[in-house]
Amino acid sequence: MLQDPIKTQLKGYLASLAHPIVLEASLDDTSASREMHELLHEVAALSDKVQVSETGQATRRPSFVIRRDGAKTGVTFAAIPLGHEFTSFVLAMLQVGGHAPKIPDDVAAQIRALPGPYNFETYVALSCQNCPDVVQALNAMCVLNPNIHNVTIDGALFPDEVAARNIMSVPQVYLNGELFETGRMEIEQILAKLDADAPRRAAEKLKDVAPFDVLIIGEGPAGASAAVYAARKGLRTGLLGDRFGGQVMDTAGIENFISIPETDGPKLAAALEAHVRQYDVDIIPGQRAKELFPATQPGGLHGVVLESGAVLHSRTVILATGAHWRHLGVPGEEEYRNRGVAYCPHCDGPFYKGKRVAVAGGGNSGVEAAIDLAGIVAHVTLLQRGSHLKADKVLQDKLHTLPNVTVLTEALTTRIEGNGHNVTGLTYRGGDGADHHIDLEGVFVQIGLLPNTGWLKGTLKLNDFGEIIVNDHGATSIPGVFAAGDATTTPYKQIVIAIGEGAKAALSAFDYLIRVPAPAPEKLVTA
Structure with a gap:
């Protein structure tokens, strides 16, 4: 089932398990159960710290639980986790086996403090490139907090459930039997829905952040490129957004990114994030900008108010907010969204x-x-x-x-x-x-797409399509504010163009900063 190169790589990962794990399967006599049996035994053969038990009593069959040897709970898959979910499977084994999820300490503490019980059911399709983010976030939460449980369900294996719940879009998440959310979510967004006080704490955390030289709004290709170029110039750089990769995360096959003949959106987004994290960039995840207050004097501080209520300040701002899918705007579209x-x-x-x-x-x-x-x-x-x-x-x-x-x-x-x-x-x-x-x-x-610029109306110049008007240097109508990517008037909305425009905007911001001296201290914008 697994190809030899994948087995070799997986064997290396499993060698680092800190604790033995058990893959406890609940099977029947279907072909899907036989396929799951084959996968689990192939994996177990790669490490003496992985055992398979077929004594599971789950009602969903086939399914299996990844649990630490001796533990009663773990991470559950009612799926044969191949395709896009294979990475979710591997991460779950490593995390159950003792590797801490790679999330900030304060976020981990917030997860551990949740009272529960939270019983999640996450419906996915193995072809869905957005589903793994939700699955991996919820699985990490399960590992950190025994009051949280998640079962990942491949809709193709359980068509009766899909029909009963009228599921026609994934990922779709249920919590304690009720619909929780449809669509891609980051772990911070899940926490914000579970913990009503999370937005206030997020804003409080950002209250004392010192002003940036460059603040980039948007974590897509343009924003990532701008962050790398700004940081390489030695500028104090901030990067905020609600998901790394932006619209790229919704792109399956990418065959026109020069030097990489073929990749997909999630892989490219992960590569962008890894590159940015090599530099001294203050990444502010799970945040959206709500309002821009331009500086009152050349070289002064711009204020950016976030939806969480926090306010950030920077001598220059790069707007790389991207775009979202355009809707038809016809009767029936909203009524039947996710239902056809x-x-x-x-x-x-x-x-x-x-x-x-x-x-x-x-x-x-x-x-x-x-x-x-x-x-x-x-x-x-x-x-x-x-x-x-x-x-x-x-x-x-x-x-x-x-x-x-x-x-x-x-x-x-x-x-x-x-x-x-x-x-x-x-x-x-x-x-x-x-x-x-x-x-x-x-x-x-x-x-097609619509630019994510509604929050900027009345602040800087937009064209009739809502795109930010920029010149050859990526400068907007406000001195010290630049823009790049799909949100701008730059023609041809392509990943490779957005990356180039992000680099250009960062270089232009650097040029602006060295030519405009910093003014005397001024009163900061507050929400």
Whole structure:
């Protein structure tokens, strides 16, 4: 089941286990149980500190618990954790076996203090690149606090549960039997939902942070690049955001990042974070900016108010806030979100196996989504509101080879329809001006991005699309404030371009600082 190179690597990891662990399986006579049996025994054969027990009494079968030898609880998988969840499996074994999760000490203390009981059920798809972040966060919390339990459930193995809970989007997390959250979450976001006092403590922690030379808002490619370049110039650098990688985390295959022929979003995001952490950068996770107060004099301190209530100050600011998926804005879209309306074909596509779906959008994202979904669903209808597709020719050529894809141009989606529970159809206006109906069970929206700049309106100059207007140096309309990446007017929203623009913004900030002397001390902005 596991290839030899993976076995060799895994054997090296397991050699560092501090305590013996048991993989306690609850199996039946299904093929999935036989596959789980094979995986667990392959892993156990790599280390004398790993044993397999098949005496588990869990009601979900197949499933297994990773527990320390002699302990009663541990980390549970009702899944065969391959694909994107293999890393979650390996980390869980190491953490149960004595390796402390790599999280800040204050966050670990906060987790240990939670009273519980918290019984999480996390539904995933093995093809979902966002699911592992949630799984790994909850598993780490289980290791730190015996009052917290999490079971990772592969929806494909338990279709009856998926149907009963009407799960059509992952990751989807239940807490003590009630829906807790849908979508990707960092451990700080989970804690904020469990601990009502967490935002206040986060703001209190930041109260005495000294002003930065450069404060970068956004942890995507542009923000990461800016942080590396600023730190290399010896500037006191801060980097804040709610998730490392930004929109990259929602990207499956990346084949146009020069020098790396093929990778995926989570891998690239991890590489960006690892690179930033090699430098003296003050990383402030799980935070979002709410308001920008420009400096009152050249070279003075800008104030940035966060949603937590904290206020940070910096002589220069680099805005790298990125973008988010654009919505159709038609009746039915919000009503049926996560119940037939989806935005991530890689994450949610498996829930539409054998069904009829539509993809709204004829650019690269839309055509890539249609190609991916065609291998899973019964039929894909691709709707492009213009007269022709805008995707790269290589993608269009592939699309036209697929027998279960229909392409409709001059097709404007006007309504998503449902039965009160799930999507049942879609209405579009054709080039003839008439309305047409399609019966289907899912709609994947892939119509481009909107910049995350709403909080900046009225503060600096934006164009009609909400993009931050920048010049050739990445400078905005406010002296000392720069911007980079998908939130700006720079054309072509590409990862490689965002990285270059982030470097440019940092170099421009450095040039600004050496040319504008620091003014006399001034009164700091407060929330």
